[in-house]
Amino acid sequence: MIDPNILRAQPELVRESQIKRGEDANLVDQWLAADIAAREGQQAFDLLRNEQKVLGKEMGPLQGSLKKDPTPELTAQVDALMAKATELAARVKIADEHASNLNEKVNAIAGALSNIVDPRSPVGGEDKFELIELVGIPRDFAAEGFVPKNHLEIGEALKAIDVDRGAKVSGSRFYFLTGQGALLEFALLNLAMAQATANGLIPIITPALVLPAAMEGTGFLGQAEENVYRVESDDLYLVGTSEVPLAAYHSDEIIPAADLPLRYAGWSTCFRREAGSYGKDTMGIIRVHQFDKVEMFVLCDPAQAEAEHERLLQWEKDFLDALELPYRVIDVASGDLGSSAARKFDIEAWIPTQGTYREVTSTSNTTEYQARRLKIRMRDSEGTKPLATLNGTLCAMPRIIVAILENHQQADGTVNVPKALQPFLGGKKVLA
RNA sequence: GGAGGCGUCGCCUAGUGGUCUAUGGCGCCGCACUGCUAAUGCGGUUUGGGUUUAUACCCAUCGAGGGUUCAAAUCCCUCCGCCUCCGCCA
Structure with a gap:
């Protein structure tokens, strides 16, 4: 939700933002008109309701004295009042319904508006991202004298990944992690949580099923809706990221400024329908319907949001550095932000067999957008106001596993374990 | 799954249809008094929206949503959550 005061005072700002996203700018003018109508409707109701209450206050004592002393004058007076x-x-009743309808309309339009794009975000579609940083150097396999295998070949040879049986049991884009594949995920989880807790984040295990309000509040029922699994029999949604339960965790709460920032490291399974991605990444576990992820989530004073965003990005880089993976950092373009984010940095790890960088983490500054929708506020000396929320991936399992297998493979088909991960794999230096 | 109880302002609590403002206490904030602190006294203290230069005032809000009524925290219905007991179960 966008601050109504901004919409009223600087509508052009929001129009511009909608255009940058490739979304409907007319919504702004529809909102402005609906807002005026709704306020008029509300005022009309308020006045009538006040009249009614005043009348009710006359009625009370009158009824009382009528009971004690039923004279014809009193009866007539009460009857007249009652008729009025x-x-x-x-x-x-009519004014109430009218005002409610108008309010609903304003809210519906407000809910459809995406967050205001940060002026520094590059403008355009997905390919208009801006490269911020290149870290590490991809290995030269030719110089090393062998052709790198893809992650699936490696994973199958190590009996770590089984996609055939995944498909047999659950359909395409499902997989089993077996043996050292499963242990690798646990090691990554423990490494991620060790880093997170060392940085002061609160570890948290979240539900993976949430009520519609949580999905709605985090902004995933807009253009992202087709990628969300819905459990119709119970009216619940399977989350695509623990950002959803983490954001909704403090919904309808007012948090004292002294308690901020609140930083969480959430762990949950994530479910994605991957609608509209038929034929994309069909091989291996790059794009799957279900995976586990450690997600960082921050609630803070809006004045601190930018600094927190930088911090989240740094923690993501630290994690990839620890895994000794080459990667690049990009500033995501306006058309690819998702409705909640004002600014987003993706980290893409080098995938040798694809000869390209692929997204492994993503951190968004959602400013006050989610907090307004979820009614999360902070209280400082000046009163209550919405706070800012931010999220960032620490470790999305399948893609990190892909990056590790491919980047650290050796000519004989074994895989070197990055030093930082070794303690979490019982000291193992090589997957073989 | 069955039976019963409960959900009021940060916390506790009064409130079975109107009788000026949803009680009262604790905590908190301000002021007064006071060597200091404490105690005491007075005032304020849910959240959201609106009108207003200001001071103020108005509306909504008693778990959520409907309904009955001229009038609902109060009566009725549905849902949600918590507690107790029973059954089943990882």
Whole structure:
């Protein structure tokens, strides 16, 4: 949700932002008109309702004295008042319905507006990203004298990944992690959590099923809706990221400024329908319907949001550095932000067999957008106001596993374990 | 799954249809008094929206949503959550 004061005072700012995203700018003008109508409707109702309450206050004592002393004058007075009240009640009811309808309309439009794009985000579609940084040098396999295998070949040879049986049991884009594949995930989880807790984040295990309000509040029921699994029988959604339960965790709460920032490291399974990606990444476990992920989530004073964003990015880089993976950092373009983010940095790891960088983590500054939708506020000396929320991937399992297998493979088909990960694999230096 | 109880302002709590403002206490904030602190006194203290230069005022908000009524925290219905007991179960 965008600050209504910004919409009223600087509508052009929001129009511009919608255009940068390739979304409907007319919504802004629709909102402005609906806002005026709704306020008029509300005022009309308020006035009538006040009249009704004043009348009710006359009625009370009158009824009391009528009971004690039923004179004809009193009866007539009460009857007259009652007639007036009946007529007024009908008008109040109509005004109430009218105002509610208008309010709903404003809220519906407001809910459809995406967050205001940060002025520094590059403008354009997915390919208009800006390269911020290149870290590490991809290995020269030709110089080393062998052709790198893809992660699936390696994973199958190590009996670590089984996609055939994944497909047999659950369909395409499902997989089993077996043996050292499973242990590798646990090691990554423990490394990620060790880093997170060392940085002061609070470890948290979240539900993977959430109520519609949580999905709605985090902004995933807009253009992302087709990628969300819905459990119709119970009206619940399977989360695509623990960002959803983490954001909703403090919904409807007012947090004292002294408690901020709150930083969490959440662990959950993530479910994605991957609608509209038929034929894309069909090999291996780059794009799957279900995976586990450690996600960082921050609630803070809006004035601190930018610094927190930088911090999240740094922690993501630290993690990839620890895994000795080459990667690049990009500033995601306006058209590819998702409705909640004002600015987003992706980290893409080098995938040797694809000869390209592929997204492994993503960190978004969602400013006050999610907090407004979820009614998360902070209280400082000046009163209450929405706070800012941010999220960032620490470790999305399958893609990190892909990057490790491919980048650290050796000519004989074994895989070197990065030093930082070794303690979490019982000291093992090589997967063989 | 079955039976019963409960959900009121940060916390506790009063409130079975109107009788000026949803009680009262604790905590908190301000002021006064006071060597200091404490105690005491007075005032304020849910959240959201609106009108207003200001001071103020108005509306909504008693778990959520409907309904009955001229009028609902209070009565009725549905849902959610918590507690107790029973059954089943990882």
